[in-house]
Amino acid sequence: MSAPTTVHTFTTTTRLGEITIEPVVPARDAELVQGWLSHPAASYWQMGHLRVDEVREYLAAVQAGLHEAAWLxxxxxxxxxxxxxxxxxxxxLTDVHDALPGDLGMHLLVAxxxxxxxxxxxxxxxxxxxxCLSGDQADGDSPGSSGAGRGATRVVVEPDVGNRKIAAKNAAAGFRVLREVDLGRGxxxxxxxxxxxxxxxxAASALGDGALPCPDLSGLDMVATHLTADHMEHAHRHLVAKALAELAHERLFQPEPDDTPGAPTDGYRLALDGVTYRFTARRYALEHWVVDPASVRRTATAGMRGEVVLPVDALELVAELQPLLQVPDALLATYLExxxxxxxxxxAKRERELDGYTPSVSGLLEAMRTASGPHAAAETFQxxxxxxxxxxxxxxxNNxxxxxxxxxxxxxxxxxxxRLRMLWLATRREHTHLALAADQTEAGHYGAPGLPGELSDAERAAFADRLAARGHDSADYLYLPVHPWQWEHRVAITFAADVARGDLVPLGPGSDEYQPQQSIRTMFNRTRPERHYVKVALAIQNMGFLRGLSPAYMRATPQINDWVADLVANDTTLQATGFSVLREVAAVGYTGDVYHRTPQPNAHRKMLAALWRESPVPGLAAGERLVTMASLLHRDAGGTSFATALVRESGIAPEQWLRAYLDAYLYPLVHCLLTYELAFMPHxxxxxxxxxxxxxxxxxMKDIGEEVAVLGEQPLPDRIERIRSVVDDDEKALAIFTDVFDGVLRHLSGILAxxxxxxxERFWALVAETIDRHAAEHPDTAARGGRPGIDLRAARFAHSCLNRLQLRNTLQMVDLTNQSESLIYAGTLANPAGRRTHG
Structure with a gap:
């Protein structure tokens, strides 16, 4: 889009007064602009060294260009x-941006x-x-504006990634980050x-003039390029191998050694009704199977024709295993879905990996090594x-x-x-509860002039104006973020009456962009990584639960987090290990709907709540990097393990690397359990x-409010009594045996082996040494009150099975109010860190 041949002054009215925009006159404006460019605040323009005459030449060149223009x-x-x-x-942007008709690039320098x-x-x-957006090519001019605009349909900007102030301002104007690119030279x-x-x-942004736009379905994408025979073959084989491994681990069946002539020595077979599976596998401690997906062969007997090879199909495997799995008939289709x-x-994941959109393990490590700047750790973390x-x-x-x-x-x-933006609702205060940590205030949480919060000054002003335009007083409302999916599929439909009567008022998208985490309803702030995560209700069915968020649970969440955080901060052992928690410092929940007045609790009561959790970014020192612990179990499309690559990247011996990990992870969890009978959900x-x-x-540690438990009778503040779940010592030990040994270390040990x-053998010996070291350093926790206590070196422990829970009830695996009674056991497992193994 080139400069217009005829130019008129553009005029618009803002909160601060009338703003006009006119073409720069180099001879007139050079000295003024040179003063702005030389100020430290303009450092990202990289032009502070220019003299007045050089600025004049620069502006003249811009004004003479066919495809650019400068404006005062x-x-x-x-x-x-x-x-x-x-x-x-x-x-x-000629080499890095696929420009669309109507695209207009923009730079901005404020004096x-x-x-x-x-x-x-x-x-x-x-x-x-x-x-930029008003003019002949736009659908009308902005309110209160006159004169010739640029007529763009889309504005493009390319700020330096280190310029966090302009990133926040761009976000407030509705900009979406497409990707990072390298520009310029030298x-x-x-x-x-x-x-x-x-x-x-x-228009929908905090700085815009309009309301939330309706979705445009004219360009509905019906292309699903990932659904190819090759990609699906790989997906089926991977899931079948995992099913054979994990269901055998849970003792739903027991594959036998394959005695077929010519079968490999590590071959196994599973004979079902008319169908036989053959595969190769290695077996490790805790009855852990590692099945080679490429080796899986599914056959059926076809009379005189002998065995017929059948496709490897995960859905067919579940149907064939149904007599053993015993998924309730009414729920089988849901599980298959x-x-x-x-x-x-x-x-889809495989397609993205093979196409290079998802980095390989080596690419991730390279980024972690070379990333620089104030938010390098946040970028590589995501x-x-x-x-x-x-x-x-x-x-x-699991997906x-x-x-x-x-x-x-x-x-x-x-x-x-x-990246996505949260949509914000104003929720009538009398029907909404805002719970805050002890050191938080409402003004500090949402933000106030001069006090940064979850909402910027511009957002709060825009929200207040939008409420006033509907005849509401902003003092009567609290603000609740909702996932865009939740707004479209639940709020605007399931809570239509609440919206119509003004108890819920849609305000539009917030400015900050977020990235969904693996836990899918938890969002990391990409615009301001130092700000809080936000966790929202997302009423989809995923892994045995409707992913809602309970306002009732949210009331005590900040207080629970305060109690846990104080305990951790005041324990010298935990501080020595560096162990810490990310507090959930604020939670909001709406209860004005009719679903909260029904006789029985229901999932609809969990659809309008949110909580905010501290970010790990502010606590980082220079050179430190963040990863989710789930990454230790990741293999890329080429089969490379992230954990193995980290060990080799570190340059230290594998035993030394593992000790450091166990000291940071296992040791503090053991300490919390044995000292305070405090259990986390440390997956x-x-x-x-x-x-x-x-x-x-x-x-x-994160996700405290919903998943922490005190397993004994120690005193607790009344307001957080709900986290108490008194169980016997054997079940207390499962907080380590099931959640850590079986849930995490079993898989990591298999990968490293x-x-x-x-x-x-050496892996589990180091686990045992970690437990013994804690006992030696804390002899007072070896036995509690004269009882044998919690014995983490016991020879065996109860085998708690996860898939059996989901198979029993695909809609709700456990009763969250009584999780202990919901567990399903399959005998006991030999403890690889037990005394008989490692004395």
Missing amino acids: GRLDGEPVFLTETYDPAHVV PPVTPRHGLTDAVMTAVMRF AHAKRAALSVATRADF ELSSTLASAA QVEAAMSEGHPGFLA GRIGFSLSDYRAYAPERGA GENLILILRDGVVRRAV EDGVLGE
């Missing part, structure tokens, strides 16, 4: 900003004010966006966040998070997501790595590991 902006007649517009198909004016940059950004090189904003994006979705996502391809290591149907369409999957699945996605040079230095990094 005034507020009530006073010059306050410079903006440049350009055609990204011909200038700046350093002599006297700071609150809201100036908001007003300037509003005016510039109106200028001293002018930069890593840029290529971002775009359409007219609809801007979750498996089908898991297969589809596996095929790259690793999106690269995970397995989901839960034990559950078969169910019943309720997602194909477009929903592409927009919201964690492995897509896409891979609930732990964040902090690395330096590939070595685990410390661990950070398979890769020839560390044999399982």
Whole structure:
């Protein structure tokens, strides 16, 4: 889009007054602009060294260009900003951006004010966006604007990734980050966040003029390129191998050695009704099977024809195993649907890996090594998070997501790595409860002038205006973020009456962009990584549960987190290990709907709540990196293990690497259990590991409010009594045996053994040494009150089975109010860290 041949001054009204935008006159404006460029606040323009005459030459060249132009902006007649517009198909982004008709590039430089004016940059950004998007090619001009705009349909920007202030301002104007790109050369090189904003994006933003736009379905995408025979063959084989391994582990069947002539020595067979499976596998401690997917062969007897080879199909395997699995007939189709979705996502993940969209393990490590800048750790953390391809290591149907369409999957699945914006509702205060940690206030949480919070000044002002336009007073409301899917599929339909009567008021999208985590309803703030995660209700069926969020549970969540955080912070042993927790500091829940007045609790009571959890980013030291612990169990499309690569990257002996990991992870969990009878849910996605040079230095626990439990009778504040679940010592020990040994270390040990990094005997010996060291360093916890106590070196422990829970009830695996009574056992397992094995 080139400069117009006839130019008129563009005028628009903002909160601060009238802003005009006119063409720059180099001879007149060079000295003024040179003063702005030389100010430290303009460092990202990389032009502070230019003299006045050099700035004049630069501006003249821009104005003479066919595809760019420079503009001077005034507020009530006073010059306050410079903006440049350009055609990204011909200038700046020619090699990195696939420009669409109507794309317009934009640069913005706001003058350093002599006297700071609150809201100036908001007003300037509003005016510039109106200028870019108004005009002949747009669907009408912005309210309160006149003159010739640029007529763009989409604005493109490429700020330096280190410029967090402009990133936040761009987000407030509706810009979406597409990806990071390298621009320029030499001293002018930069890593840029290529971002775009359409007219609809801007209109719905905190700085825009419109309401939430209706979705445009005209371009409905019916292409599902991942659903090919090759990708699905790989997905079926992977899931069948996992099913054979995990269901054998849970003793639902027992494969026998394959005695067929010519069968490999590590061959096994499973004979079902008319169908036989043959495969090769290695067996490890805790009855852990590692089945080679490529080796799986499924055959059936066909009379005189002998054995006929059948396709390897995970859905058919479940149907063939149904007499053993005993999924209730009424729920079998639901379980098969979750498996089908898991297969589809596996095929999509493989396509993205093979196409290079998802980094390989070596690519992830390279990024962790070389990333620089203030938010390098946050960027690589999220790259690793999106690269995970397995989901839960034990559950078969672990990517169910019943309720997602194909477009929903592409927009919201964690492995897509896409960014989204929360949609905000104003919820009538009398029907809403806001729970806060002891050191939090409502103003501090949401934000106030000069006090950054979850909402910017511009957002709070825009939300108040939108409420006022509907005849509401913002003082009567609290603010609740909802997932875009939840708004479209639940709030606007299931809670239509609440919206109509004004108890729920849709306000539009927030400014910050978030990335879904592996736990799918938890979002990491990409615009401001130092700000909180937000966890929202998402009423899809996934892995045996409807993924709601209970307002009733949310009331006590910050208090539970405060109690746990205080305990951790005041324990010298935990502090010495570096163990910490991410507090859930605020929670909000709406209960004004009719579903909260029905006689029985129901899933509809869990659809309008949210909580905010601290980010791990502010606690990092220079050179530290973040990874989810689930990454230790990840293998990429080439079969490379992330854990194995970390061990080799570290340059230290595998035993030393494992000791560091166990000291950071296992030791503090053992301490919490034996000292306080406190149990976490320490699976891979609930732990964040902090690395330096590939070595685990410390661990950070999250998801406290819903998943922590006190297993004994120690005193608790009345307000958090719900976390108490008194069980006997053997069941207390399962907090380590089931959740750590069987749920995490079983898989990690198998990976390191398979890769020839560390044999399982030595692996479990180091686990035993960690437990013994804790006992030696804390002799007072060896026996409690004269009883044998919790014995983590016992020879055997109860075998608690996860898939059996989901198979029993695919809609709700356990009763969250009585999880102990929901467990299913299959005998006992030999403890690989037991005394008989490692004395």
